Amino acid sequence: MTQRLGRVFKPGAVAARTPAPGRLKRCQAYSADGDLIPDRIEQHYNLNPGWAGDARHDRDNNGLSNLTQYQLGIALDADLGKRGQWATA
Numbered sequence: 001m002t003q004r005l006g007r008v009f010k011p012g013a014v015a016a017r018t019p020a021p022g023r024l025k026r027c028q029a030y031s032a033d034g035d036l037i038p039d040r041i042e043q044h045y046n047l048n049p050g051w052a053g054d055a056r057h058d059r060d061n062n063g064l065s066n067l068t069q070y071q072l073g074i075a076l077d078a079d080l081g082k083r084g085q086w087a088t089a
Helices: 039-044 066-072
Strands: 002-004 007-009
Touching: none
Parallel strands: none
Antiparallel strands: 002 007
């Protein structure tokens, strides 16, 4: 038997809540305005957690909406170089 995260498992057993290898477990975060961007992210980037319209806007003027950047895991103030393209060095 092995111990993982304070629980004892039989060899070969898989925890029910363990994400598959290579996949991140996404936690559900609260969005007061229902725009799918969590309030903590909106507050971090000085967006309005009570207004859903800021998800459609392009905070850093790179051609991608705030919601698209959040869903892709890109910082809302990331420098993407040309509109919507990754900056290359």
